[in-house]
Amino acid sequence: MKPVLLAVLASVCFAATESPLSLASIRAVEASINDKVRSNLSDPYDLLGTARGTYLDGYGAVFSVEMNLVLVSPLNLSPFKPSISEAEIVGMQKRKLAKVENLKDAMRGLMVGASKTLTGLPANEHIVMEAFLFNYRWENTRDLPKRIVITSTKQQLLDAAARRLTGAELTKLFDDQEL
Amino acid sequence: MNICERSEAVSDYAFDEVSGTERAEIERHIESCAECHAHLRSIRLTTAALKAVPNREIPQRIAFVSDKLFEPSPWARFWRGFFGSPTQVGFASACLLAAAISFSATRKPVEIRTVIAQSPAKSDVTAAQIDAAVSKAVAQVHAEDQKFTQMALAAAEEKHKKEHDALLVSMRETVDVMQRRMGAYTSELASLERPSFGGGQ
Numbered sequence: 001m002k003p004v005l006l007a008v009l010a011s012v013c014f015a016a017t018e019s020p021l022s023l024a025s026i027r028a029v030e031a032s033i034n035d036k037v038r039s040n041l042s043d044p045y046d047l048l049g050t051a052r053g054t055y056l057d058g059y060g061a062v063f064s065v066e067m068n069l070v071l072v073s074p075l076n077l078s079p080f081k082p083s084i085s086e087a088e089i090v091g092m093q094k095r096k097l098a099k100v101e102n103l104k105d106a107m108r109g110l111m112v113g114a115s116k117t118l119t120g121l122p123a124n125e126h127i128v129m130e131a132f133l134f135n136y137r138w139e140n141t142r143d144l145p146k147r148i149v150i151t152s153t154k155q156q157l158l159d160a161a162a163r164r165l166t167g168a169e170l171t172k173l174f175d176d177q178e179l
Numbered sequence: 180m181n182i183c184e185r186s187e188a189v190s191d192y193a194f195d196e197v198s199g200t201e202r203a204e205i206e207r208h209i210e211s212c213a214e215c216h217a218h219l220r221s222i223r224l225t226t227a228a229l230k231a232v233p234n235r236e237i238p239q240r241i242a243f244v245s246d247k248l249f250e251p252s253p254w255a256r257f258w259r260g261f262f263g264s265p266t267q268v269g270f271a272s273a274c275l276l277a278a279a280i281s282f283s284a285t286r287k288p289v290e291i292r293t294v295i296a297q298s299p300a301k302s303d304v305t306a307a308q309i310d311a312a313v314s315k316a317v318a319q320v321h322a323e324d325q326k327f328t329q330m331a332l333a334a335a336e337e338k339h340k341k342e343h344d345a346l347l348v349s350m351r352e353t354v355d356v357m358q359r360r361m362g363a364y365t366s367e368l369a370s371l372e373r374p375s376f377g378g379g380q
Contacts, residue, residue: 027370030370031370034363034367046356046360047360047363048356048359048360048363049359049362049363050363050366050367050370066359068356079346082342082346134356136349136352136356137348137349137352138349
């Protein structure tokens with residue numbers, strides 16, 4: 001009797017944690033995020049933590065990635081270059097500020113793509129993309145976000161993909177947060 | 180040399196100052212007149228010789244050697260006259276040397292007098308007091324110097340420590356970033372090697 005009860009309990013537990021999303025679809029979205037981050041050859045992002053996706057039951061799929069907006073040479077400060085000039089600091093901040101909007105556009109595009117890839121995700125659930133932005137200590141981080149979180153529902157994203165919305169119209173569908 | 184009556188016309192011909200009909204007539208005359216032929220030849224030679232001489236600018240001023248402008252000054256005349264003669268130069272050198280020897284032989288050495296000023300006997304300040312004051316002043320200056328040196332050393336050490344700390348932090352940060360970057364590459368490589376799953380999570 002006891003083994004039967006255990007078997008029933010185990011099957012109930014597994015049934016409760018079963019995900020509507022396949023691991024392959026999550027991996028595919030992760031790969032597309034990594035590829036997108038690395039794709040800008042002229043002024044690339046520095047991918048410091050590859051995309052990680054997870055499904056939160058009843059809420060949706062959440063993807064997070066960690067990067068530096070600008071790929072900086074590892075020896076930015078060394079015994080041979082003991083200080084960083086003010087001009088370099090100001091230049092870095094300007095470059096990063098300019099790239100924040102580009103990154104947000106890229107994230108929105110990735111989310112629209114993910115809505116088609118994540119076939120098992122219910123339409124009323126969310127797709128969230130979160131980017132952790134790394135800054136060196138010597139940088140001037142004023143006006144620069146540390147995290148960017150963009151949220152939308154799968155249905156909105158599918159509609160956007162179907163209607164081929166312009167950039168401004170697409171932006172309205174997302175809930176952007178800069179933290 | 181006889182002069183032909185038409186020599187003037189030949190000169191005009193030589194300088195191209197005759198008309199077409201006259202030119203032909205003169206040419207015929209020159210062929211028949213040896214004098215005019217010789218005259219024409221001399222004119223041409225002269226012209227050619229003049230053309231060979233380079234043009235020169237007309238001088239702006241003509242001066243004569245007797246002008247006072249070219250007359251040397253009395254000092255220059257003496258100098259040139261003196262050094263123009265090796266004998267005179269030799270004689271003058273010998274005189275100068277003799278004078279120098281005579282002067283050094285007759286000259287007495289300058290006596291250096293050392294004057295030791297004696298302090299008044301009835302002065303209130305004693306030597307011991309002066310020594311004490313000097314020692315005190317020297318000690319004070321020495322102490323101030325030491326203080327300034329220590330302050331400068333402390334400031335330099337602090338600056339060095341700050342720079343060292345900043346460098347260490349930066350190096351740690353750089354190493355951390357490189358590790359993360361390598362981790363990202365490794366992770367991506369691993370995902371490429373990993374077989375894809377078709378089933379659910």
